[in-house]
Amino acid sequence: MSNARRLTVLGVTAALAGSLMAVPAAARTAAPRPGPAVPGSTPAKTPVAVGYGGAVASVDADASAAGIAVLRKGGNAVDAAVATAAALGVTEPYSAGVGGGGYFVYYDARTKTIRTLDGRETAPRTATKDLFLENGKPIPFDDAVTSGLSVGTPGTPATWDSALKKWGSRSLAQVLKPAEQLAAKGFTVDPTFRKQTADNEARFRDFPATAALFLPGGKLPVVGSTLKNPDLARTYQELGRKGVGALYHGAIGRDVVRTVQRPPVRAGSTRKIRPGALTTADLAAYRTLGHAPTHTTYRGLDVYGIAPSSSGGTSVAEALNILEKSDLSHLTEKQFLHRYIEASRIAFADRGRWVGDPAYENVPVKGLTSKRFAASRECLINDGKALTSPLAPGDPRHPTPCGTTGPAAPTTYEGENTTHLTVADKWGNIVSYTLTIEQTGGSGITVPGRGFLLNNELTDFSFAPANPAVHDPNLPGPGKRPRSSISPTIVLRHGTPVLALGSPGGATIITTVLQTLVNHLDRGMPLVDAIAAPRASQRNAAATELEPALWDSPLRKQLEALGHSFKLNPEIGAATGVQRLPDGRWLAAAEKVRRGGGSAMVVHPAP
Numbered sequence: 001m002s003n004a005r006r007l008t009v010l011g012v013t014a015a016l017a018g019s020l021m022a023v024p025a026a027a028r029t030a031a032p033r034p035g036p037a038v039p040g041s042t043p044a045k046t047p048v049a050v051g052y053g054g055a056v057a058s059v060d061a062d063a064s065a066a067g068i069a070v071l072r073k074g075g076n077a078v079d080a081a082v083a084t085a086a087a088l089g090v091t092e093p094y095s096a097g098v099g100g101g102g103y104f105v106y107y108d109a110r111t112k113t114i115r116t117l118d119g120r121e122t123a124p125r126t127a128t129k130d131l132f133l134e135n136g137k138p139i140p141f142d143d144a145v146t147s148g149l150s151v152g153t154p155g156t157p158a159t160w161d162s163a164l165k166k167w168g169s170r171s172l173a174q175v176l177k178p179a180e181q182l183a184a185k186g187f188t189v190d191p192t193f194r195k196q197t198a199d200n201e202a203r204f205r206d207f208p209a210t211a212a213l214f215l216p217g218g219k220l221p222v223v224g225s226t227l228k229n230p231d232l233a234r235t236y237q238e239l240g241r242k243g244v245g246a247l248y249h250g251a252i253g254r255d256v257v258r259t260v261q262r263p264p265v266r267a268g269s270t271r272k273i274r275p276g277a278l279t280t281a282d283l284a285a286y287r288t289l290g291h292a293p294t295h296t297t298y299r300g301l302d303v304y305g306i307a308p309s310s311s312g313g314t315s316v317a318e319a320l321n322i323l324e325k326s327d328l329s330h331l332t333e334k335q336f337l338h339r340y341i342e343a344s345r346i347a348f349a350d351r352g353r354w355v356g357d358p359a360y361e362n363v364p365v366k367g368l369t370s371k372r373f374a375a376s377r378e379c380l381i382n383d384g385k386a387l388t389s390p391l392a393p394g395d396p397r398h399p400t401p402c403g404t405t406g407p408a409a410p411t412t413y414e415g416e417n418t419t420h421l422t423v424a425d426k427w428g429n430i431v432s433y434t435l436t437i438e439q440t441g442g443s444g445i446t447v448p449g450r451g452f453l454l455n456n457e458l459t460d461f462s463f464a465p466a467n468p469a470v471h472d473p474n475l476p477g478p479g480k481r482p483r484s485s486i487s488p489t490i491v492l493r494h495g496t497p498v499l500a501l502g503s504p505g506g507a508t509i510i511t512t513v514l515q516t517l518v519n520h521l522d523r524g525m526p527l528v529d530a531i532a533a534p535r536a537s538q539r540n541a542a543a544t545e546l547e548p549a550l551w552d553s554p555l556r557k558q559l560e561a562l563g564h565s566f567k568l569n570p571e572i573g574a575a576t577g578v579q580r581l582p583d584g585r586w587l588a589a590a591e592k593v594r595r596g597g598g599s600a601m602v603v604h605p606a607p
């Protein structure tokens with residue numbers, strides 16, 4: 001949400017303070033309070049904040065404020081991350097919420113270990129590899145998006161529940177309270193929200209429950225008006241009271257299943273809406289998974305990410321290992337971009353061949369993240385000439401210098417958008433959490449009476465292999481998790497935090513995280529500038545996508561002379577991060593401009 005987004009009601013912040021549980025006396029300090037916790041104030045929206053006591057960075061000021069309120073009351077980073085995520089379900093309902101899934105990466109300061117939760121949506125147990133085929137042919141992508149067919153079992157409520165039970169210090173009811181209040185009292189519509197609604201208007205109109213919620217009075221919401229979601233407030237209340245069993249075994253789940261199986265379409269709509277096959281048994285069978293994180297070293301640091309079913313951790317690690325072979329700090333901008341683009345191209349070629357749901361595919365995680373494999377792939381890079389895509393994959397199980405294995409396959413299409421939040425607390429714990437309902441607006445289908453949109457995450461599966469001669473590890477299957485690009489990342493030095501970050505943006509997530517990391521670690525940019533810098537995204541496609549500042553730069557011609565080709569992408573990603581400064585302060589960083597600017601906050605500002 002953009003800067004125009006504010007809490008509109010005095011009661012919301014009062015409620016934040018009042019609802020947040022029994023607070024240990026020691027935590028009730030008279031420390032200076034940043035705007036959001038003062039009743040009646042507007043949460044300040046700034047892309048960078050520095051200070052003590054913990055930090056939150058998200059795309060939205062109300063959401064960051066919800067997390068800060070929890071931290072201030074003595075909650076830890078996990079409690080605050082869930083509170084922030086639930087608030088994003090209110091103010092960023094087209095990107096995240098109860099109807100979606102995500103990946104949660106946690107640094108535990110006491111044990112100095114990284115733990116993860118895979119809260120990815122799963123396909124129905126009846127799904128086959130033909131899920132998106134009709135008469136042997138893939139159905140149109142947009143038809144699949146707006147359908148019951150693409151709705152996976154939501155993983156977000158289970159993620160919140162698992163995270164709190166394993167590492168939190170507050171109950172689900174306690175941390176959902178700020179978001180419940182926000183949904184009940186409403187938030188102020190800003191230009192980003194209005195535009196996202198306008199982009200979805202036609203399909204939203206076809207679902208009365210969606211139109212009633214997001215097209216108040218049958219019209220696009222007006223910038224500056226208050227949008228309330230009392231149904232979602234009740235849903236949060238019910239989840240808090242009864243636990244997430246209300247969704248996985250109870251009435252909310254039955255409503256989800258009914259909606260997927262018989263999407264409630266407007267009478268007279270000509271849109272063909274395919275139903276889905278999700279059942280209450282699918283919901284009952286859902287579990288979050290706690291895989292070991294991916295790990296690689298990078299210039300003496302330890303970089304941890306999320307393991308498959310996301311391809312984020314392995315792909316970021318592989319590209320970093322390739323780039324580690326160059327001294328990026330001394331390259332010209334042209335040389336740097338060339339190498340960055342090539343490393344990313346190679347990592348995507350390998351991701352396409354090797355990464356899928358590990359419950360169904362033998363994913364060589366160790367090989368993909370190994371220095372030996374990276375060396376065998378780095379030798380393909382020629383400083384005088386760009387590689388061409390699709391590039392064939394290598395074999396991480398048996399790396400051979402400059403070797404490839406089998407034919408090349410282009411990268412299959414993935415839709416965009418979701419949201420990332422990064423939280424740190426006064427004990428040094430960190431959460432890097434990306435959550436999504438897949439496209440902006442997900443399936444477009446709101447569960448009637450429940451106030452949340454259903455995901456279309458199953459469109460992250462390949463509908464059919466891009467090249468039938470190449471094994472595709474990401475075809476649909478029963479109970480299978482579609483491959484993600486989500487890349488929540490935490491960087492440590494000798495077991496202590498350096499920084500954490502992540503981004504939305506579909507498959508561009510991987511390149512955004514990679515580029516931000518090297519901008520900061522190698523190119524000397526402060527974290528907030530590393531996030532703001534113009535982005536390029538190469539994903540084993542003929543053209544590399546460039547944001548306008550790079551598109552309009554002389555660098556484009558210089559790189560074209562090496563054989564690169566480009567296409568314009570107006571905006572790539574919306575990253576957030578936190579950094580531990582050497583003196584112990586936290587720095588929270590978010591976008592300066594993208595998505596209307598993000599919101600970085602700390603508990604006790606000390607710039």
Ligand code: GLU
Pocket residue numbers: 414415416417418419436438439457460483484485486503504505506507509
């Ligand atoms: N569905 C995407 C993924 O899991 C995330 C959506 C997005 O970020 O745009 O990779």
